[in-house]
Amino acid sequence: MTTEIPDGNASLEDRILGGLDAEQREVATTLTGPLCVLAGAGTGKTRAITHRIAYGVHSGVYSPQRLLAVTFTARAAAEMRSRLRDLGVGNVQARTFHAAALRQLQFFWPQAVGGALPNLLDHKAQMIAEAARRLRLTTDRASIRDLASEIEWAKVSMLTPANYLENAQDRGAPGGFDLTAVARVFQAYEDVKTDRNVIDFEDVLLITVGILQEDPKVAATVREQYRHFVVDEYQDVSPLQQRLLELWLGGRNELCVVGDASQTIYSFTGASPKHLLGFKAQYPDANVVKLVRDYRSTPQVVKLANDLLASRRSGGPAADAAWAAPLKLVAQRTPGPQPQFTECTDDEAEAATVAGKIRALLDDGVPASEIAVLFRTNGQSEAYEQALASAGIGYQLRGGERFFARKEVRDAILQLRAATRAVSESEPQPLGQLVRDIVASLGYTDTAPHSGGALRERWESLAALVALADELAQNRGPQFGLADFVNELQERSVAQHAPTVQGVTLASLHAAKGLEWDAVFLVGMSEGLMPISFADTPAAVDEERRLLYVGITRAREHLSLSWSTARTPGGRANRKPSRFLDGLRPDSVATSAARGRGAAPRRKAAAPASCRVCGSMLASGAERKVGRCSQCPPSYEEQTFNALREWRKDVAQSADVPAFVVFTDATLTAIAEARPSSLEELAKLAGVGPSKLERYGEAVLAVLTESSTF
Known part of the structure; x- marks a missing residue:
C-alpha cells in the first residue's frame, strides 16, 4: 500500500483517511489516551500510525514539535519521516530510542552533570580486548564478539557487574568463559571506558534514565516538550528502553504502541513482548485495535504463515505462558502460485537450483531488486554468491558495504551538491532528468551495461539514485528541487536509508525484518539450521519458529523453501527437513512432540559422576x-x-x-x-x-x- 500525496482541495478526512480500511481508520482517528495496535505482518501498520500522526497534526490535536515517534532502527525512523513528509507533517520527530536519548543527553549534560559529554564509542571490541588483557584472559575475535553481545544484553536488562552473576545463570558460557569471568570482564570494560572518558550506546540510555530519575527540572522540561508518544515495534523493547519510555511519560497515558508478538525475534538482545502483551493490564482504559488484513502477500503465502504458527505444540508451562496467541492474517490480494518445497542432494546443488529458479523469474519479468535469498546464518551466503555469480545474476549482500559508503555514490552526491547553485540560476528542469544529466559523467546511462562486475555495480548504484529522484519528485510534487534532493540524500546517508539497488538481495532472516520482496527463497530449511542447533530449549525453538514466520511473510507472491540432505557433494545424506515444515509441505505429516515441536529435547544418559583418574566426585x-x-x-x-x-x-x-x-x-x-x-x-x-x-x-x-x- 502506497502513501498518497494529500490533495489540498479535498476534505481533511478524505485527504488523510481516504483509502484506509476500517481498522486502520480506527487507529488513525483514535488520537488521545492509550492505544495498543496489534498489527500482523503486511497489514499496513506504518501506514496506519503515520496517517494517525498526520490526522492529529492537521486537525490541531497534536503540535508536531510535541510528538515523538520512536522505532528501533535508523532506517525505519527515516522511512517514517519520509512518509510523514509526504503527508505534509515533516516537522514531527521520528527517531530511534538511542537517537532520541542522545539528543536529550547532549542538551542536558552541561546543566545536569557539567563539562563536556564524553565521546561516544562506536565499537566495543577494542575496549573489551583491553579489559580481557587486564585480567590475563586469552580471547580471539569470536569470543570478543560474544562478550560484547553479553555485556550489551546485561546493560539493556539494567544489570551491573555486581548483580550480573545472580541474574545470568541461564546464559550458558558467553565467549567460552564461565559467568564469573564474564562478570569480571564486564567490570574491567566499564573501568577501561572510565579511563578513556568514553561511553557506549547502552550508556546513552542508562545515563539519560539516570538524569531523568534524579533531576526533576530536566524531567519536567522533557515532559513539557513531548506530550504524545508513538512506539513502533513495541514487541522489541528492552527493560531499559521501557524504563526510559516510562520516564518520558511521567505517569501520563498519551501513548500509542504498535507491535506483533509473533515477530519477536530479538530475545537474545534483551527484547521482550511482555510490555506489548501486558499493555491492557497497565492501561485498563486502553483501546486495542487488531490489524489482520494482509495487503502484502497472496492467500497462499498467508496460509502457510498462519499454518506455521498454528502448528506449534506445547513446550511446557513456562514456554506456553510466553507464547502469545498469534494474529490470524486474512489475505487481501488475489491468489498466486503455491509455495514451492524443494529437497536437494547437497548445499552446492541447492544453491544452483535456487539460482536457476531466480533466472526463470528474471526471464518472466520479475526485477532482480524484488528477489531475495534468506538464510539463517551469514556463513550460508557464500554458496549463493558463487551460484548467482556463475549464473551471471547480480546480487547485493545485505550487511556488506553500505550504499552511501560506495565511492560512486559519494562522488554523485558531491556533484549533485555542487550543481545546486548553478541549477538555481537556470531554467527549471524535472528533477529526474536533472539528476540523470549530472550523474551521466560518472558512468550512468539510460540502459544497463551488458557486462557484469564493477562496471555493472557502479551503474546499479547510480541507477538507484536516479530512481529515487523520480520517486521523490512524484511523491513531493514539482516544488521538490535538486537542493531538496541533496538534503534528502544527506539525511538518508546518516540514517543508512539506502534506495533500492537492482540486484538479488542476500540476507539473514534477522536482517530481513521490516523488508519485503515479490519473490523470496528461504534456503537451508533443515534441522540444525532451522531451528538452529543451539536452540535447545522450548522457548528458543519457539523463537526460531517466529523467525521462520518473519521470513515467510517477507514474500508478496513467490515463495520457495529448500533444504539439502547432505552438506557436501557425495556426503552422507543424513539431514532432515526442518520440523517446522512437517504438515506444511506436500506429503508430510505433523510429527509428535517427541520430535521437538517446542518440546524439550531428549537428554542423553547422564555423564560420569566421578573422575576417571582419581575417582573423586565431579562437581560441575x-x-x-x-x-x-x-x-x-x-x-x-x-x-x-x-x-x-x-x-x-x-x-x-x-x-x-x-x-x-x-x-x-x-x-x-x-x-x-x-x-x-x-x-x-x-x-x-x-x-x-x-x-x-x-x-x-x-x-x-x-x-x-x-x-x-x-
Missing part, C-alpha cells in the same frame, strides 16, 4: 562433560586440542555464531582426550548431540586424523 557440568576433575591433569596432546580450537574458531566465524555454540571448551577437551575414530564413538561424548554430529562430525574426525600426523 564441565567436569562431568570431560569425565575428569579439575585437579587432575588433562590427558590430551596439546597440538590436538589447539587444532580443534582453531577449527572451531574458523567454523564460528564462517557461520557468524559464538564459538561456544559450535562446541564448548569442555566438549573440545573431551574430544581431544577421547580421540574418537568414528562417528559412533564421537556420538557417545557428552556435548555432541545428533545435530552437531551431523553438522560437524566428519570435520572433527578429519581434524583428529590430521593432528595425529604432527
